[in-house]
Amino acid sequence: MIIKEQIKVSEEVTQKLIEIRRHLHQHPELSFQEYNTCGYIARVLEEWGIPYNRIGETGIFVDIIGGNRQGPHIGIRADIDALPIQEQTGLPFSSANQGVMHACGHDGHTTILLGTVYQLHRLRDKISGRVRCIFQPGEEADGAAQQLIDLGVLETPSIDGMLALHLWPHLPHGTIGIKYGAITASCDDFTIEIEGKSGHSARPHQAIDAITISSQIIQALHTLVTKSSNPVEPVVVHIGKINGGTASNIVADKVVLEGTTRAVTFETRKKLKSQLINLCESIAKSFGGKANVHYKDGHPPVINSEWVTKAVEECAAELFGSEKVVQLKEPSMGADDFGTFAQIVPSTYFRLGTALEGKQAFDLHHPQFEFDESIIPIGVQLFTSTVLTKLSRGVEEKC
Known part of the structure; x- marks a missing residue:
């Protein structure tokens, strides 16, 4: 003993x-x-x-x-x-x-x-x-x-x-x-590369604004927490870094977003990944642009x-x-x-x-x-x- x-x-x-x-x-x-x-x-x-x-x-x-x-x-x-x-x-x-x-x-x-x-x-x-x-x-x-x-x-x-x-x-x-x-x-990281088409700000209809697309994506990502997840289960989707644009009168053709997701179940973790990728790609496509999502699985x-x-x-x-x-x-x-x-x-x-x-x-x-x-x-x-x-x-x- x-x-x-x-x-x-x-x-x-x-x-x-x-x-x-x-x-x-x-x-x-x-x-x-x-x-x-x-x-x-x-x-x-x-x-x-x-x-x-x-x-x-x-x-x-x-x-x-x-x-x-x-x-x-x-x-x-x-x-x-x-x-x-x-x-x-x-x-x-x-x-x-x-x-x-x-x-x-x-x-x-x-x-x-x-x-x-x-x-x-x-x-x-x-x-x-x-x-x-x-x-x-x-x-x-x-x-x-x-x-x-x-x-x-x-x-x-x-x-x-x-x-x-x-x-x-x-x-x-x-x-x-x-x-x-x-x-x-869990802690998974992602990078979203948004591709648009550059142009003059005076003629925005001739361009595809990657900054506008990125703002739509950022707003939409919140719905993964508020509308797509179990409200009693904690989930985090966070954008921590934005990089895009070269001048105030140029339509940006590229924006890069970097962020992280957190979940406490394996099911939600997997679901977050697929939903985030699909959401970003769909929004970018609807504006005539493209979103390339690089998702890195981190700690479970x-x-x-x-x-x-x-x-x-x-x-x-x-x-x-x-x-x-x-x-x-x-x-x-x-x-x-x-x-x-x-x-x-x-x-x-x-x-x-x-x-x-x-x-x-x-x-x-x-x-x-x-x-x-x-x-x-x-x-x-x-x-x-x-x-x-x-x-x-x-x-x-x-x-």
């Missing part, structure tokens, strides 16, 4: 994890450029005498094989990349890399998973099965999770269930945000599986009290490529609150985003306890 004292993070380990977090924060690297980050993670593991495996150019994972080899194979994932943001926190360990910052808490995620590796390795005789701890590069870019999957990170042996967390400045410090079903949205929604989510929820309540567990009422329309794992393996993705009472909490991707480091051992204990006390029962029990 695992008791709280066995999984408690010692003061010595906590100080080491704070040291790790500050190093990672001070030396952030962009997606797929995490060479030093990967090397640092490897050095920490070597210092602890824990074997690891490299995967891809900047990925790394650790397999912790339990004393009882019969049991489920559980994956835990942390993202390790940073963002192209100039830090403005004023921390003594602020980013030393100009224009690059851990503004999404990935330094915290990586540190928490390293602490979890340390604890699980120490308690490996109590594990049934295997735990694969994955340090994933490139979460802020496209296709990173899929690359690791293609390289076999969910195989040999196959993974039965996965966990991931995200620091969350919208919840009080130390609370755990749980959501059954969709917790984040993160859909939490019931039994894995229940395991985290029960463990969080037992560890920290039920008052610390928050049922999130709605999904975030942000995205995370953990959804790519969750499409294949029953998974859960939960929030770990970082907002301190009386202190302004800056949002993710903000140049002043920061978190109190006392959150680190909380994340470590929750991961460790969930694996040992809930998921080690065996996947067949479905918790």
Whole structure:
């Protein structure tokens, strides 16, 4: 039987994890450029005498094989990349890399998973099965999770269930945000190239105005949210960039629109894509022009599986009290490529609150985003306890 004292993070380990977090924060690297980050993670593991495996150019994972080899194979994932943001926190360990910052808490995620590796390795005789701890590069870019999957990170042996967390400045410090079903949205990008016919503004009837076509398309795209989608299901269709025209007295022959769509179900995601393409092409054609839509499938929604989510929820309540567990009422329309794992393996993705009472909490991707480091051992204990006390029962029990 695992008791709280066995999984408690010692003061010595906590100080080491704070040291790790500050190093990672001070030396952030962009997606797929995490060479030093990967090397640092490897050095920490070597210092602890824990074997690891490299995967891809900047990925790394650790397999912790339990004393009882019969049991489920559980994956835990942390993202390790940073963002192209100039830090403005004023921390003594602020980013030393100009224009690059851990503004999404990935330094915290990586540190928490390293602490979890340390604890699980120490308690490996109590594990049934295997735990694969994955340090994933490139979460802020496209296709990173899929690359690791293609390289076999969910195989040999196959993974039965996965966990991931995200620091969350919208919840009080130390609370755990749980959501059954969709917790984040998909994120797909599109570019619409509108072709018209140039001419003089004094003779508009001899031209085809790409700007007029683009304005009609922008207005019409709103109907995909208001009239073509389930009104109780969140959907986003957003145009974030417009480029067209050369002079005030010339009819523009080309306009380029760039935008994004978000959905929380696979059905709506697929429907949005086809409707958007058809709508743009039809409107442009009705004005005598042409619309070429380039649609890029990005991250799928993160859909939490019931039994894995229940395991985290029960463990969080037992560890920290039920008052610390928050049922999130709605999904975030942000995205995370953990959804790519969750499409294949029953998974859960939960929030770990970082907002301190009386202190302004800056949002993710903000140049002043920061978190109190006392959150680190909380994340470590929750991961460790969930694996040992809930998921080690065996996947067949479905918790």
